[in-house]
Amino acid sequence: MNVEVRISDNIKxxxxxATKKIEKGSIIFEEDPLVSCQFPWNALYGYNACNHCLKPxxxxxxxxxxxxxxxxxxxxYPECCTTEKSKIVSCSQCGVNYCSEKCQGLAYNQYHRLLCLQIMDRSGIHPLEMLEETWKNVHYPPESNTVMLIVRLLAxxxxxxxxxxxxxxxxxxxxxTVNEDSELxxxxxxPKFEGMLSHLHHSFVNAIPNHECIRQFLTMDGFQSLLALIGTNGQGVGTSPISQWFNKATNMGLPDAEQELLDKFIDKMYEDIDKHTGNFLNNEGVxxxxxxxxxxxxxxxxxxxxFLHNNHRLSLIALKDIEPNEEICISYLDECTLERSRHSRRKELMENYIFACNCQKCESQANDPDVTSEEEEDEKSSSSSFIEDMSN
Structure with missing residues (x-):
């Protein structure tokens, strides 16, 4: 291994x-998750992915x-498509699809034996389906998590x-702490759905077998702790058959004339996608x-x-050279948020992860005004309007 876990030098x-020098662009490690799950709305809108690994x-x-x-x-160049439809299999009981018999076997042995939707209640709706509908009613796209990940974790x-x-x-x-879990x-x-937490917990308890070994997680405190768990540790996963086709097709070493035609085709295709679908391109989950x-x-x-393998297998890539004994850090924020003010970044991290960032960038900006990026833009807009009024 290139890495080890130990007490951090920078935070409590x-x-x-890193245990040895890691070069920029190299794979630090690869890892399969404990559990993964596609987002409910993503699946509903036709993003067809393996029920276990999210492969298209x-x-x-x-x-x-x-x-x-x-x-x-x-x-x-259809030969650049990596999807192997001949390997797709389905659960004979509930019909969910998998990219291969291997994934079907892994799912069944890890959690699906308990979660297969073959047993219906008197109303004809499975408690797991009721739980997913409750979640969808309080968590609209763009999605960042799903309660069904907790269900698989307990199964x-x-x-x-x-x-x-x-x-x-x-x-x-x-x-x-319990209070932090509740806040998260x-x-x-x-805030719009704070009153739904009790209803969501009720649906959750009805959908999960009340077994002694997981009873600590079925209380309200335990449930809030699990929600906080997925909220702070859930890693987004994205897969796409088009992106795989794109990567292979654009690296075929075509003659210049053919490459130019391909580039024009791809540009037009993404223009059409933007008009019809917008930014929601990938199979997405957590x-x-x-x-x-x-x-x-x-x-x-x-x-x-x-996600180099176009499934839930994670590859951690070095963005720069990393020296032995240097801490390996990732960003919990998206690229857009990283470019915002120190106050904006720290505010979002405190709200979503309950910690104040003291990294080198934040420390170097410690004397910046404590305003969010939106407030900064409002101030600039107000100043511009004031100057324009004065000049008139």
Whole structure:
């Protein structure tokens, strides 16, 4: 391994450190998650992915036609599509699809045996379906998480040959106070739906077997702790058949004339996608990773999670050269937020992760005004208007 987990030099708690020199652009490590799950709205809108690993089940051409709305669209170089439809299998009981028999077997052995929707209640709606509908009613796109990840996490414990070990792996992610868990749980739902937490908890308890070994997680405090867990540790996963086709097609080494035609085709295709679909291009979901979750945040990260295999297997890539014993940090914020003011970044990190960032970038901007980027823009706009009024 290129890394080890130890007490962090920069914050109270653990961090991820390099054990030897890691060169920029190299893979630091790869890791499969404890559990992963596609977002409910993403699946509902036709983003067809493996129910276990999120690998696309559409061909690149099917994907392009759906996203552009152009059913006659023909992708050149179809051999660059990586989707293997001949390997797709379905659960014989509930019909969910997997990219391969291997994924189907992994899902069944880890959590699906308990979660298969073959048993219906008197109303004809499975409690798990009721829970997912409740979640969808309080968590609209753009999605950032799903309560169904918690369901799979607990089913994993119940199906584990060593439940105590599986519980300890789960508790590794829980390290806040009850009040902090409550704050994060409400933040995940948003202020508009604070009153829905009790209803969501009720649906959750009805959908999960009330087994002694997971009873600590079924109380309201336990449920809030699990919501806080996925809110602070859930890593977004994105897969796409078009992106894989794009990467292979643009790296074929075509003659200049052919490459120019391909580039024009791709530009037009993405214009059509933008008009028809907007920014929602990928199969999207969330996952929990044991090793990646130990990486702390930095506003100048030296590593970045990516998904090179077009499924939920995470690859951590070095963004710069990393020296032995240097801490490996990722960004908990998106690229746009990273470019905002220090106050904006720290405000979002405090609201979503309950910590104040003291990285090198934040320390260098310590004397900047304590205003958000929006407030800064408002001030600039007001100043411009004032100057314009004065000049008139």
């Amino acid at each position: 708690g653990k961090g991820l450190y 089940l559409e061909t690149a051409q099917e994907n392009a036609r759906r996203l552009t709305g152009i059913q006659s669209l023909e992708l050149p 994993r414990i119940l199906q584990s040959p060593n439940p105590d070990e599986a519980i300890q792996q789960t508790l590794q992610f829980c390290h806040r 749980a409400h933040k995940l739902l948003g 996952a929990l990773y044991m090793l990646q979750s130990t990486a702390n945040h930095c506003c100048i990260p030296n590593a970045e999670p990516t």
